[in-house]
Amino acid sequence: MDLNTIWFLLVGVLIAGYAILDGFDLGTGVLHLVTRDEDERRVMMNAIGPVWDGNEVWLLTGGGALFAAFPPVYASVFSGFYLAFMLLLVALILRAVSFEFRAKVESPGWRRAWEIAFGVGSAVPALLYGVAVGNVLRGLEMDATGVSTTLLGLLNPFALLFGVLGLAMFVLHGATYLGLKTEGALQERMRRVASALWVAFIGLFALATVTSYFVSPWLFERWFSNPLTWIFFALLLASCIAGPAAVRASHFGRGFLASAAATASIIALAAEGLYPRLVPARPDLAASLTIYNASSTPRTLTTMLVIALVGMPFVIVYTALIYRAFRGKTTLTADSY
Amino acid sequence: MNVVLLSRIQFALTIGFHFLFPPLTIGLAWLLVMIEWRGWRRNDPTWVRMGRFFSKILALTFAVGVATGIVMEFQFGTNWAVYSKFVGDIFGAPLAAEGVLAFFLESGFLGLYLFGRGRISKGAHWFSILMVAVGSTVSAFWILVANSWQQTPAGYVVENGRAELTSFSAAVFNPSTLPRFLHTVDAALIAGAFLVAGVAAFLLRRDKEDGLARAALRLAVVFGLVASVLELFPFGHIHARQVAHTQPEKFAAIEGLYTSQSAAPMVLFAYPVTPPPELKAKVEIRGVLSWMAFGDINAPIRGITDFPPENRPPLWLTFVSFHNMVVLGLYFIAAMAWGTWQLRRGRLYEGRRFLMLLIVSIPLPLAACQLGWMAAEVGRQPWIVYGLLRTSDAVSTSVPAGDVLFSLILFALLYVLLGCLYVYLLVREIRHGPPAAVTAQA
Numbered sequence: 001m002d003l004n005t006i007w008f009l010l011v012g013v014l015i016a017g018y019a020i021l022d023g024f025d026l027g028t029g030v031l032h033l034v035t036r037d038e039d040e041r042r043v044m045m046n047a048i049g050p051v052w053d054g055n056e057v058w059l060l061t062g063g064g065a066l067f068a069a070f071p072p073v074y075a076s077v078f079s080g081f082y083l084a085f086m087l088l089l090v091a092l093i094l095r096a097v098s099f100e101f102r103a104k105v106e107s108p109g110w111r112r113a114w115e116i117a118f119g120v121g122s123a124v125p126a127l128l129y130g131v132a133v134g135n136v137l138r139g140l141e142m143d144a145t146g147v148s149t150t151l152l153g154l155l156n157p158f159a160l161l162f163g164v165l166g167l168a169m170f171v172l173h174g175a176t177y178l179g180l181k182t183e184g185a186l187q188e189r190m191r192r193v194a195s196a197l198w199v200a201f202i203g204l205f206a207l208a209t210v211t212s213y214f215v216s217p218w219l220f221e222r223w224f225s226n227p228l229t230w231i232f233f234a235l236l237l238a239s240c241i242a243g244p245a246a247v248r249a250s251h252f253g254r255g256f257l258a259s260a261a262a263t264a265s266i267i268a269l270a271a272e273g274l275y276p277r278l279v280p281a282r283p284d285l286a287a288s289l290t291i292y293n294a295s296s297t298p299r300t301l302t303t304m305l306v307i308a309l310v311g312m313p314f315v316i317v318y319t320a321l322i323y324r325a326f327r328g329k330t331t332l333t334a335d336s337y
Numbered sequence: 338m339n340v341v342l343l344s345r346i347q348f349a350l351t352i353g354f355h356f357l358f359p360p361l362t363i364g365l366a367w368l369l370v371m372i373e374w375r376g377w378r379r380n381d382p383t384w385v386r387m388g389r390f391f392s393k394i395l396a397l398t399f400a401v402g403v404a405t406g407i408v409m410e411f412q413f414g415t416n417w418a419v420y421s422k423f424v425g426d427i428f429g430a431p432l433a434a435e436g437v438l439a440f441f442l443e444s445g446f447l448g449l450y451l452f453g454r455g456r457i458s459k460g461a462h463w464f465s466i467l468m469v470a471v472g473s474t475v476s477a478f479w480i481l482v483a484n485s486w487q488q489t490p491a492g493y494v495v496e497n498g499r500a501e502l503t504s505f506s507a508a509v510f511n512p513s514t515l516p517r518f519l520h521t522v523d524a525a526l527i528a529g530a531f532l533v534a535g536v537a538a539f540l541l542r543r544d545k546e547d548g549l550a551r552a553a554l555r556l557a558v559v560f561g562l563v564a565s566v567l568e569l570f571p572f573g574h575i576h577a578r579q580v581a582h583t584q585p586e587k588f589a590a591i592e593g594l595y596t597s598q599s600a601a602p603m604v605l606f607a608y609p610v611t612p613p614p615e616l617k618a619k620v621e622i623r624g625v626l627s628w629m630a631f632g633d634i635n636a637p638i639r640g641i642t643d644f645p646p647e648n649r650p651p652l653w654l655t656f657v658s659f660h661n662m663v664v665l666g667l668y669f670i671a672a673m674a675w676g677t678w679q680l681r682r683g684r685l686y687e688g689r690r691f692l693m694l695l696i697v698s699i700p701l702p703l704a705a706c707q708l709g710w711m712a713a714e715v716g717r718q719p720w721i722v723y724g725l726l727r728t729s730d731a732v733s734t735s736v737p738a739g740d741v742l743f744s745l746i747l748f749a750l751l752y753v754l755l756g757c758l759y760v761y762l763l764v765r766e767i768r769h770g771p772p773a774a775v776t777a778q779a
Binding site for chain 1: 396397400401403404405406407408410411413414415416418419421422424425426427428429430432433434435436437438440441442444445446447448449451452453454455456457499501502503505733734735736740743744747751755758762765766
């Protein structure tokens with residue numbers, strides 16, 4: 001396995017890690033937007049309160065890793081998706097500050113405003129991430145300067161389908177997380193939401209897969225030529241069977257693991273279909289940015305690998321310990337948001 | 338309005354606003370390490386209450402710092418794509434390292450610090466704030482590694498149309514990394530000290546018997562004095578020396594040295610005008626600059642006219658920002674020295690005018706940080722990587738000017754809102770004061 005492939009995998013792991021961790025934060029934010037009871041909303045915000053910031057770091061580290069390992073990809077995708085990125089950034093900013101700002105003033109108008117900021121700041125990224133993935137899988141128009149698309153061009157039907165799929169996935173994941181962390185009527189509602197969303201997720205995934213056969217047939221060439229496809233697909237299938245069953249039986253721990261596994265497996269399938277391309281080009285696939293024509297030097301990739309191998313184990317361990325400190329149902333204390 | 342100018346304004350605005358918050362976060366975090374240590378080891382309720390109080394300010398500041406920081410991680414790619422492709426082999430690595438080694442640490446443990454009271458032992462709680470302080474400092478290190486490489490690039494070769502890494506240690510420990518790291522982190526400690534001192538002063542003006550406020554002021558004044566002195570000497574001095582030795586155009590611009598000469602003077606006050614480059618109303622001391630920069634009163638230093646005009650940074654802004662930063666730095670030493678002296682004479686808590694001075698001084702270290710960074714970044718112009726790539730050649734070519742104007746206005750409005758809300762909420766928090774002391778029940 002060469003360095004470029006190792007880095008393809010590592011960036012993929014960071015993206016999957018982000019989706020699994022900040023994914024339930026985003027999902028919680030969306031569910032928060034449609035929850036009527038104020039006390040329930042407060043519990044939901046505090047269910048992710050201690051961990052959301054550390055979860056968001058996976059996005060920053062993923063972006064940094066992409067920059068370090070595949071600079072031309074970082075540069076052309078980020079500048080090519082300019083306005084979409086700006087929209088994403090504003091949403092993430094609003095979400096980040098809404099936690100701290102919300103409870104600081106007694107006025108109901110103030111609180112409602114920051115709750116909406118929290119909800120919209122979660123929903124917009126949850127949608128846009130899927131749109132981004134959809135556009136990458138569809139292929140991007142490129143010219144001499146790099147990726148050349150417009151915001152409207154990025155909001156094409158194929159990408160929007162992936163956006164909705166991603167949204168469903170994140171909200172499902174948020175619901176199973178909240179099922180774990182809450183009790184009573186709220187937990188029961190999350191159970192029903194999660195059950196419904198499993199159906200939506202499976203249906204949207206099927207639709208997205210069928211559609212991509214017509215939009216990007218080269219994905220299927222990749223999938224059918226690689227035995228890994230069946231492993232990832234089996235994992236996805238298992239989670240789509242175990243997940244709904246677990247949620248129906250109120251086994252939220254298993255339900256959460258299933259939604260996490262579903263998230264990881266569809267990202268793995270997308271990555272595997274892409275490999276070794278990072279930015280497929282349309283109409284001429286040969287102009288794609290790949291892990292070979294758009295990577296840093298072997299020296300940089302090696303140095304970064306050492307840093308990752310030294311640093312990430314610590315991150316995993318202390319993150320696990322921090323989550324462990326907050327295990328159990330979410331309780332509101334004097335320190336809560 | 339062209340893309341280069343708009344992108345530069347946007348970067349300056351977003352990084353300038355962002356950098357109001359990390360200095361407070363880093364400074365306050367290290368002060369909280371000391372405060373929480375005393376609360377834990379001495380089991381002293383005053384220090385525990387102090388910790389709870391200042392942790393709320395830390396939480397508010399950290400949130401806005403993170404929110405405005407995400408923008409920076411992405412802006413190299415969105416607005417400076419040509420730059421990113423050129424330097425990515427070297428510049429990307431410190432950014433990724435910052436994520437792996439620092440961001441996870443500070444963000445993860447902050448959650449434990451803010452919400453873990455009662456769930457973890459007191460020792461583990463103190464350890465979490467220590468990890469927040471360490472994480473934020475390591476974060477400063479890596480981002481300064483990246484920025485310092487722009488100032489004094491090393492450990493690279495230009496090949497295949499880009500800068501390629503030849504030595505990671507040479508790139509990381511390039512000539513300006515260490516001086517800038519020490520100077521920047523100490524500036525953060527000063528910011529934290531003045532924040533705590535100002536808040537304590539405010540509480541003391543309300544009630545001069547307030548034991549918590551007295552303890553906080555004592556800590557902040559002594560800590561602030563040490564930090565302020567070190568910032569000038571040796572950290573400021575070492576940094577200026579490094580600029581003199583490795584960035585002569587910037588040195589000439591910030592010091593206002595326009596003609597090459599030996600026994601170069603240190604300018605204490607002046608007003609730069611161009612063209613031609615000239616200092617009006619000059620007050621200077623001959624020989625001091627040569628002596629401080631090169632250890633020899635007669636050492637020759639190159640003046641700005643020695644360099645081709647297209648390689649000179651803007652003169653007025655670099656001179657004015659640098660000199661005002663130094664003035665503020667001297668004020669910080671004076672203020673904290675006075676405070677320490679008043680403490681020794683037992684008159685610190687009654688001096689109402691000095692307490693008011695401390696209150697209004699809270700934002701001054703942040704102003705000094707902004708001015709210092711202006712001198713650093715404007716002084717590096719016209720280069721985005723000194724000697725290798727010009728700023729005007731580094732913007733994203735695929736982004737239309739209209740898009741950048743849109744995002745610039747969007748961020749400007751959002752940041753004005755965030756800034757006002759931050760100040761409003763901070764003042765409310767300070768006015769509310771620390772949690773009440775709980776009297777022990779028999």
